[in-house]
Amino acid sequence: xxxxxxxxxxxxxxxxxxxxxxxxxxxxxxxxxxxxxxxxxxxxxxxxxxxxxxxxxxxxxxxxxxxxxxxxxxxxxxxxxxxxxxxxxxxxxxxxxxxxxxxxxxxxxxxxxxxxxxxxxxxxxxxxxxxxxxxxxxxxxxxxxxxxxxxxxxxxxxxxxxxxxxxxxxxxxxxxxxxxxxxxxxxxxxxxxxxxxxxxxxxxxxxxxxxxxxxxxxxxxxxxxxxxxxxxxxxxxxxxxxxxxxxxxxxxxxxxxxxxxxxxxxxxxxxxxxxxxxxxxxxxxxxxxxxxxxxxxxxxxxxxxxxxxxxxxxxxxxxxxxxxxxxxxxxxx
Amino acid sequence: xxxxxxxxxxxxxxxxxxxxxxxxxxxxxxxxxxxxxxxxxxxxxxxxxxxxxxxxxxxxxxxxxxxxxxxxxxxxxxxxxxxxxxxxxxxxxxxxxxxxxxxxxxxxxxxxxxxxxxxxxxxxxxxxxxxxxxxxxxxxxxxxxxxxxxxxxxxxxxxxxxxxxxxxxxxxxxxxxxxxxxxxxxxxxxxxxxxxxxxxxxxxxxxxxxxxxxxxxxxxxxxxxxxxxxxxxxxxxxxxxxxxxxxxxxxxxxxxxxxxxxxxxxxxxxxxxxxxxxxxxxxxxxxxxxxxxxxxxxxxxxxxxxxxxxxxxxxxxxxxxxxxxxxxxxxxxxxxxxxxxxxxxxxxxxxxxxxxxxxxxxxxxxxxxxxxxxxxxxxxxxxxxxxxxxxxxxxxxxxxxxxxxxxxxxxxxxxxxxxxxxxxxxxxxxxxxxxxxxxxxxxxxxxxxxxxxxxxxxxxxxxxxxxxxxxxxxxxxxxxxxxxxxxxxxxxxxxxxxxxxxxxxxxxxxxxxxxxxx
Numbered sequence: 001x002x003x004x005x006x007x008x009x010x011x012x013x014x015x016x017x018x019x020x021x022x023x024x025x026x027x028x029x030x031x032x033x034x035x036x037x038x039x040x041x042x043x044x045x046x047x048x049x050x051x052x053x054x055x056x057x058x059x060x061x062x063x064x065x066x067x068x069x070x071x072x073x074x075x076x077x078x079x080x081x082x083x084x085x086x087x088x089x090x091x092x093x094x095x096x097x098x099x100x101x102x103x104x105x106x107x108x109x110x111x112x113x114x115x116x117x118x119x120x121x122x123x124x125x126x127x128x129x130x131x132x133x134x135x136x137x138x139x140x141x142x143x144x145x146x147x148x149x150x151x152x153x154x155x156x157x158x159x160x161x162x163x164x165x166x167x168x169x170x171x172x173x174x175x176x177x178x179x180x181x182x183x184x185x186x187x188x189x190x191x192x193x194x195x196x197x198x199x200x201x202x203x204x205x206x207x208x209x210x211x212x213x214x215x216x217x218x219x220x221x222x223x224x225x226x227x228x229x230x231x232x233x234x235x236x237x238x239x240x241x242x243x244x245x246x247x248x249x250x251x252x253x254x255x256x257x258x259x260x261x262x263x264x265x266x267x268x269x270x271x272x273x274x275x276x277x278x279x280x281x282x283x284x285x286x287x288x289x290x291x292x293x294x295x296x297x298x299x300x301x302x303x304x305x306x307x308x309x310x311x312x313x314x315x316x317x318x319x320x321x322x323x324x325x326x327x328x329x330x331x332x333x
Numbered sequence: 334x335x336x337x338x339x340x341x342x343x344x345x346x347x348x349x350x351x352x353x354x355x356x357x358x359x360x361x362x363x364x365x366x367x368x369x370x371x372x373x374x375x376x377x378x379x380x381x382x383x384x385x386x387x388x389x390x391x392x393x394x395x396x397x398x399x400x401x402x403x404x405x406x407x408x409x410x411x412x413x414x415x416x417x418x419x420x421x422x423x424x425x426x427x428x429x430x431x432x433x434x435x436x437x438x439x440x441x442x443x444x445x446x447x448x449x450x451x452x453x454x455x456x457x458x459x460x461x462x463x464x465x466x467x468x469x470x471x472x473x474x475x476x477x478x479x480x481x482x483x484x485x486x487x488x489x490x491x492x493x494x495x496x497x498x499x500x501x502x503x504x505x506x507x508x509x510x511x512x513x514x515x516x517x518x519x520x521x522x523x524x525x526x527x528x529x530x531x532x533x534x535x536x537x538x539x540x541x542x543x544x545x546x547x548x549x550x551x552x553x554x555x556x557x558x559x560x561x562x563x564x565x566x567x568x569x570x571x572x573x574x575x576x577x578x579x580x581x582x583x584x585x586x587x588x589x590x591x592x593x594x595x596x597x598x599x600x601x602x603x604x605x606x607x608x609x610x611x612x613x614x615x616x617x618x619x620x621x622x623x624x625x626x627x628x629x630x631x632x633x634x635x636x637x638x639x640x641x642x643x644x645x646x647x648x649x650x651x652x653x654x655x656x657x658x659x660x661x662x663x664x665x666x667x668x669x670x671x672x673x674x675x676x677x678x679x680x681x682x683x684x685x686x687x688x689x690x691x692x693x694x695x696x697x698x699x700x701x702x703x704x705x706x707x708x709x710x711x712x713x714x715x716x717x718x719x720x721x722x723x724x725x726x727x728x729x730x731x732x733x734x735x736x737x738x739x740x741x742x743x744x745x746x747x748x749x750x751x752x753x754x755x756x757x758x759x760x761x762x763x764x765x766x767x768x769x770x771x772x773x774x775x776x777x778x779x780x781x782x783x784x785x786x787x788x789x790x791x792x793x794x795x796x797x798x799x800x801x802x803x804x805x806x807x808x809x810x811x812x813x814x815x816x817x818x819x820x821x822x823x824x825x826x827x828x829x830x831x832x833x834x835x836x837x838x839x840x841x842x843x844x845x846x847x848x849x850x851x
Contacts, residue, residue, distance in 0.1 A: 212610050212626035268626040271603075291445070295689065301433045303455075304444030322603060323425040323450045323473075327623070329691055 111179045115169050118159060120229025120239065120258065121187040123167050127156040127179075136246045138172045143292045143302050145197055146244035146254040159229065161241050161256040162188045163195065163294055190262030191232070192296045194272050194325045198289030198305070199252045203277030206255045206325070210237045211268040221257065235263040238270065259328055261296035270328040276307055276319040283312035293326060359384060359405050361398040374404040378668035379411045390509070392666060413467040413668035419479020419492030420576050422602065422620055423658050424471050425450065427523060427690050428492070432457075432469060434686035435677045441466070457670070467670045476576030483661060484508045489671070491661040494525065494576035494620075495583075496753045511664025520660040521757035522678050523692040525620050526642040527581055527654035530606065530627035534613040537561040539633040542653065542836050546585045548616060551593035556614060568596040569605050569617035577602070580656055581618050586837050620656070621647070622691045634833035638711065640842075645700065647693040648739040650754055650845075651831055653838040657754040658692065679764075695757075697765060699736035699850060712829040719788035720828050728825045735777060735851040738762075742802045742846040746837055749798065751805075759802070762848065763809035772817040775851045778803045780824040783843040784834045788826055795846075796824030802846045 109131035118124040123141065133154045139146055142163035148171075150156045160169065162185035172178045198204050205223050213219025219237060221227055227239035237259070244253030259270060276287065287307040294300045310319060357373040361382060370393060372386035382393045382400070400406075417424060429445070432455050436443040441457040455469040472482065480501050482488035486508075497505070497513045505513040512518060529540055537559055540548075547553040548566055557563045571578040582592070599605035606625035609617035619627065621642045632640040632653065646652035660675070667675075677683055684694035709729070716725055740762065742755040751759070765771060780795030799822045807813075807820070832839035 212607065214611075269623075271607075271625070299689070301430075301437070303429075303433060304442065306444060306446040308446060308448045319449065321447060321450055322601075323429075324445075324447060326426075326430070326690075327625075 111171075111173075111177070113169075113171060113179045113181045115167065115181040115183040117162070117167075117183055117185045117187065118229065120232040121162050121185050121191045122229050122241075123160040123162050123169060123183060123185060125156075125158045125160055125169055125171075125181070127171055128154055129156075129171075129173065129179075130154040132173050136174065136248070136251075138174070138252065139243075140170045140172070141167060142300070143197075143290065144195060144243075144254050144256070145252050145290075147246045147251040148243075149245050158243060159241065160243065161193055161195070161258055163193060163292060163300065165189070165298065188294075189298065190260060190296050191294070192259045192261040192328050193256055193292075193294040194328075195254060195256040195292040195294075196274060196289065196305075196325070197252065197254050197292070198287050198307075200249055200282075200287060201251060201253075202282050202287050203279050204253070204255070204287065204289075205275050206240060206257050207273045207275060208238060208240065208257045208259075209271040209273065210259075211266060211270070211330075223255070229258070232258060232260045235260050235265050257325075259330070261328060261330055264330045267331050270330060271322070272325040272327055274321040274324045276309065276321070278310050278312075278314045278317045278319060280312070280315055282309050283315055285309055291325060357404040359400055359402040361393055361400055363398055370398075371402075374406070376665075377406040377411070378666060379413055380669060381666055383665065412465050413670045414470060415467065415490065415668065415671045415674075416470045416472070416482075416488045417490045417492055418472040418482035418488035419474070420476045420494045420658070421451075421473045422494060422525065422577075422622060423492040423522075423660075424473035426622065427658065427687065427692055428469075428471065429455075430686050430690040431522075431678065431683060432674075434682055435674055438677065438680075438682055439673070467668070469674075475572070475574050476579070477574045480505075480513075480661070483510060483663065489663065489667060493659045493661060494656050495580050496659070497661060505663075509664075513661050516756055516760065518662050518664065519753065519757075520662070520675065520678065521657040521695065521754055522660055522683075523658045523687040523690075523694060524647045524754070525622045525656045525658055525692055526647050526652055527577060527584075527618055527656060528621050528624060528642050529630040529632075530609050530617045530619045530624050531630060532610055532613045532615060533626065533628050535561060535615075535628065537630065539631040539639065541633050542584075542838055545632075546836075549581075549585065549593055549596065551595075562614075564614045567612055567615040568593055569609050569615055570596045570598060571602055571605060571618070572598050572600045575600075575602070577618070577620055577656065581654075584654060584838050621693075634835075634839065636833040636835075638830075638832050640832065644693050645739060648695065649700075649737075649741050649847075650743050651741070651842065653832060653842045655754065657757065659753060695740075695761060697761065697770075698739045700739060701736055702732070702734075705732075705737065708829055708831065711831065715784075715830050716828070719784075720826075724825070724828055728828050731777070731823050731825075732779070732849055735775075735849040738848040738850055740848060742798075742848075743841060744798070744844055746841060749801070751802075759805050759809050763806050763813075766806070766810040766813045766818060769817070771850060772814075775819040775821060777849040777851065778806075778820070778822050779847045779849055780822070780826075781829055781843060781845050781847065782826045783840040784827040784830060785840065792824050792826030795826050795844075796822060798844075799824055799846045 111129040113127045116124045127150070129150055131154065132150050133152055135150050137148050137150060137156060139148055139158065141160055144160065144163055148156050148158060165185055165188045166182070167185050168180060168182045170178055170180045194206065196204065196206050208221040210219035210221065221238055221240050223240065223242055226242065229239055231237065231239045239258055241256045241258065242254070244251060257272060287309060289305045290302060291305050292300065292302045307319065310317065358371065359374045359382070360369060360371045361384065362369050370384060370386055370391060372384040375383040375385050375390060380395050382395055384391050384393060417428065433443060436457055440460045442460050444456045446454045446456065451473045453471050456465055457467040457469070458465050472488070476493035476495050479488065479491035479493055480497065483491040484504050502512065502514045505511065529545055531537060537556065540559060544553060544559055549568060553559065554565055555563065556566055570581070599608070602620060602623060605617050606619050606623060606627055609615040610625055610627040617627065629642065640646065640652050642652045647655050681696060684696045687694040712725055716722065740758045742758060743752050744750060745752050778799040780799030782791035782795040803820055803822055830843050832842040834840050834843065
């Protein structure tokens with residue numbers, strides 16, 4: 001029943017929205033959360049609607065005020081959705097409502113996405129895609145690529161290491177739809193980053209051995225001892241980020257090691273080692289992926305990667321690659 | 334499983350050999366039909382065929398002939414394959430950075446196919462149409478293996494941290510590779526150096542080369558004798574077939590024949606560095622490009638000279654244990670993309686990639702006179718009976734207003750032959766002259782010598798060496814306009830020593846031709 005109504009609502013929305021599009025075009029071509037002209041008018045009327053349905057608006061994330069402008073792209077009705085991006089936060093109101101008076105600015109399927117800079121030169125990505133609940137999405141940023149799954153309300157959240165200062169993040173939904181958001185991460189200056197990407201659920205890990213640390217010692221940073229981005233602030237060492245979920249064979253994963261190179265309080269070397277477990281699923285096969293390195297000066301290099309895994313008689317062993325990712329040479333400042 | 338596969342492969346190869354060699358045969362016919370060559374196809378580089386014929390191996394321009402026979406390559410899908418083999422510091426550390434920089438500049442997409450740390454291949458695809466244009470295939474081991482693979486036609490380019498030996502030059506000639514000792518078959522692509530390293534917890538900060546050699550020969554066995562704590566010295570060195578270990582042994586001279594038996598050998602340079610960094614009583618020899626978390630020791634001398642390995646002292650070769658990183662090429666034509674890559678290695682983009690990878694590049698710069706304080710002080714201290722005040726004044730006024738160039742010329746031990754880095758410097762300075770970089774200036778080739786023998790004959794000798802370097806540069810700089818630049822020779826013999834004369838390497842550092850620009 002609800003589903004049916006949604007369909008109906010979505011159709012109605014489209015018609016109304018086309019009207020809005022036309023209207024907005026006469027005012028300001030680009031609609032932003034806070035804008036002038038015809039757009040401002042639209043926002044204020046939308047607010048009235050939401051105030052009437054406080055229960056609904058309470059569960060919806062607040063629109064960021066100053067950073068992370070959401071930009072919406074959808075292959076089906078791009079122009080329209082871009083224009084009404086500002087209204088995303090009022091998305092689901094109609095579903096909660098008994099009132100059938102026309103819910104003029106209700107956009108049930110629109111995708112809202114924001115990105116804001118976070119501690120450790122990270123990007124805080126927030127996605128709400130109400131029509132993509134429990135869905136595998138693919139997240140892209142400056143060559144990084146990984147899979148995520150939205151929750152039952154279509155929400156997905158991730159902390160992504162920025163690989164570019166002017167950081168753009170795109171989420172693809174698998175049906176041809178995608179959304180892009182942009183933010184600026186000034187803190188990236190001075191961070192050295194080494195990223196490993198791969199597809200398939202392989203047993204791949206980056207191990208960073210900081211300043212002569214051995215495996216298992218303090219200073220051995222990896223998946224099981226990742227530290228947090230806050231650690232980067234202390235300038236004592238780096239931290240590891242692993243992203244990617246979903247269990248299907250095409251799922252994509254990322255590990256990124258980050259080190260605040262220009263604020264290091266000691267000099268020396270960080271050895272970066274890649275280990276690939278020879279599992280029953282991976283032995284004798286190729287693992288495909290990519291490596292990306294960003295140095296403290298902001299120079300990036302990207303290289304496609306194929307790991308030719310050892311034969312299956314080596315199951316249980318590890319392919320240890322010490323030369324795949326460059327060691328970091330740290331000079332104390 | 335592996336054994337079964339290997340055995341199967343063996344059978345297949347045998348079956349293949351049993352077939353007549355017809356499989357590789359080609360017949361090349363000129364487009365007008367007047368000339369025909371038949372034989373086994375040895376190689377095709379996208380432009381030229383190499384065919385083994387009854388007349389020997391012939392190289393034929395592909396644009397002028399039609400190919401027939403089972404050995405003919407598929408011209409449309411030709412992918413250049415360039416095989417590199419040799420030293421791990423070059424293959425595993427420097428080359429990946431250079432290839433990535435080359436790909437960025439030439440707009441290629443690169444992919445790295447990894448079997449393990451010693452075997453990997455870079456594929457280069459045209460970024461426009463995604464067509465694969467080249468494979469750069471790496472086999473990383475040591476300099477010895479690089480030359481061996483070159484001789485066996487299993488490599489197209491050898492990577493070496495040491496110069497080719499006389500024996501290797503003659504083996505190369507036998508293998509039809511040309512003269513590997515010739516200037517055009519060797520390229521210096523970056524500079525590195527040998528540095529003594531210790532743990533961060535070791536109080537010793539400097540070591541004289543003679544003490545270093547005495548430690549490795551076993552004459553000195555306790556840190557106390559080197560100003561450290563009372564503890565035995567734990568010695569570490571790369572494996573005997575490593576190029577760096579060989580260079581070190583060559584510097585040790587006679588002492589190497591009695592190399593301490595208790596030296597810990599490492600087949601991975603990285604393991605050596607990590608081991609030394611973690612042991613307060615360890616002493617190791619590492620490459621400047623990767624000293625990891627170990628501490629580098631300054632080279633000191635009994636006569637007060639100190640030498641620190643750094644970018645400037647490597648370029649000027651004033652640091653005695655400088656190691657040029659070399660590519661050795663066969664005399665045959667390499668595919669176009671290989672030649673483009675080699676040309677790229679001389680570019681300023683490549684030089685900055687070299688620095689990024691932790692090595693020292695060869696770009697030229699001028700060192701101002703104000704930086705010569707230490708060296709002039711040395712000259713004054715060493716002056717006396719043999720070098721007069723008048724001679725020092727002559728030197729200072731001759732160099733007045735000039736700047737030293739960041740390269741010099743040094744000679745093989747006990748000979749008047751230039752070493753590899755200096756031979757490469759001839760080309761560097763010749764190209765700079767040709768490009769007009771020194772137009773309207775005066776270039777001084779300034780000869781110096783060690784202090785062995787009579788000062789006056791040393792001055793004469795150093796002048797001869799400076800004149801021969803100048804002549805070599807002029808021979809190489811064929812297109813330079815002689816009216817635009819003045820080349821002069823000066824000689825001051827033993828007037829400005831840079832190291833003690835008590836070791837071979839010390840004398841080698843002192844015997845030099847510097848280049849000054851005014």
